[in-house]
Amino acid sequence: MSKKINDMLNPKQIDFMLADDKVINLLTGSVRSGKTYVSLLKWAIFVATMPENSEFLMTGKTITSLKRNCLGLLQDLVGNNFTYSTSQKIGLLFGRKIWLEGANDERAESKIRGMTLAGAYVDELTQIPFEFYSMLLSRLSVKGAKLYATTNPDSPTHWVKEMIIDNDEIEKAIWTFTFDDNEILKRENEDYFNNLKQQYQSMGGVFYERFILGLWVMAEGIIYKQFANNPDMFIRDEAVDKNGNKINFLIVSIGIDYGASQSSTAFKCTGITPYFKEVWTLDEVKLEGVHTPEQFYEEFVKFYYKIVKKYNKCTHAFADYGSLGQVITFGLNRYLQQHNVPLQVQDCVKGQIIERIELDCQLFAQGRRFILKDCKHLINAYKQAVWEDGKIDTRLDDNSYDVDSLDAHEYSIFSFYDKLVTDIKPYY
Ligand SMILES: Nc1ncnc2c1ncn2[C@@H]1O[C@H](COP(=O)(O)OP(=O)(O)OP(=O)(O)O)[C@@H](O)[C@H]1O
Ligand SMILES: [Mg+2]
Structure with a gap:
């Protein structure tokens, strides 16, 4: 019995x-x-x-x-x-x-x-x-x-x-x-069990402590431990697959974070491969200083065409909203229409910061996340990002590093969260 x-x-x-x-x-x-x-x-x-x-x-x-x-x-x-x-x-x-x-x-x-x-x-x-x-x-x-x-x-x-x-x-x-x-x-499923555990182990920090050990702990210290400890594992010269062939992305998406006085506007371009397997940061722009809306629209269109020329497509764009964000997006969409740019910028999905961070950490841990070497702002932000002392699950945002780059990147992919999240590394 x-x-x-x-x-x-x-x-x-x-x-x-x-x-x-x-x-x-x-x-x-x-x-x-x-x-x-x-x-x-x-x-x-x-x-x-x-x-x-x-x-x-x-x-x-x-x-x-x-x-x-x-x-x-x-x-x-x-x-x-x-x-x-x-x-x-x-x-x-x-x-x-x-x-x-x-x-x-x-x-x-x-x-x-x-x-x-x-x-x-x-x-x-x-x-x-x-x-x-x-x-x-x-x-x-x-x-x-x-x-x-x-x-x-x-x-x-x-x-x-x-x-x-x-x-x-x-x-x-x-x-x-x-x-x-x-x-x-x-x-009954030893491979799955070991893979999942090993994945959380490599994510380290709060994710391992809460989700494997089951502890009620604060999020502290460096956020993207895996990347910060070993950036070369994830940085690539160009967007090619294991055989050296140019990747044909399923989705090419631009994330926009609008700059306010203390920060600056960031564009991040992300490619997602078929079956939502890999996420590649392909290009970025940081617009320093104050720009008029017109200047901003022109810069965006320049970036858009650069992407389309290189990757044959730009399927999505997601922008920050709140305060005047939506007004600028509205103006941008009108500008795109007037200039026959076949793209509609949408409001991003923000989610909770910790969910956005967990998604990236999971992609790193599963070996599904790559960044082209020229995307220096995002690379530095991943290395420097830390949790804020004494606050609950809050990413420090005090201009000591480039949080805008992280936000813009997250906006470019977060709408695909459900499709990107998997327990363990998918094999197709
Ligand atoms: N006694 C059992 N017999 C067979 N399968 C089980 C048993 N207990 C759990 N499982 C299976 O193990 C997996 C995890 O279980 P469960 O969903 O209950 O975990 P959980 O603690 O609720 O996880 P989470 O925190 O992720 O929600 C599921 O696939 C579940 O069906
Ligand atoms: Mg459960």
């Missing part, structure tokens, strides 16, 4: 399954450590044992992320005892009603204000505003109601750490999972 359970669950997961639940049950720790799997299993059993007419909530950063991370897996675990519709934001688990909600902003708490819940499941708890969490706790008014949540660690001053993990005044069970706890993954 025990051998069978060991085949089905990791020892850490068995401990969790056998433990008495508290009002708040939080599973924190490394990526791929088995938190979601086992917490959904226990959630399903909990829901099935509560009164039939009670109602429950499952929530995550967005309904889409909830579906991606949890709903499919829950179905795998309990079969057709769980059915759901994300458009109607409702599901049925062992005949009990489960509301499905995204909780990505402060206003989200109004969505659950009137509910009376017998239980809640939260995916990626650190991504949820504290206001939503406190409203959720106040809705858990049915006798025996419980909260189950999973999360990767964040900074030690995050509300999840301060208000739940370190708070001795609440009834809670905190479970910490590390990457090595997922023994089944290691046994």
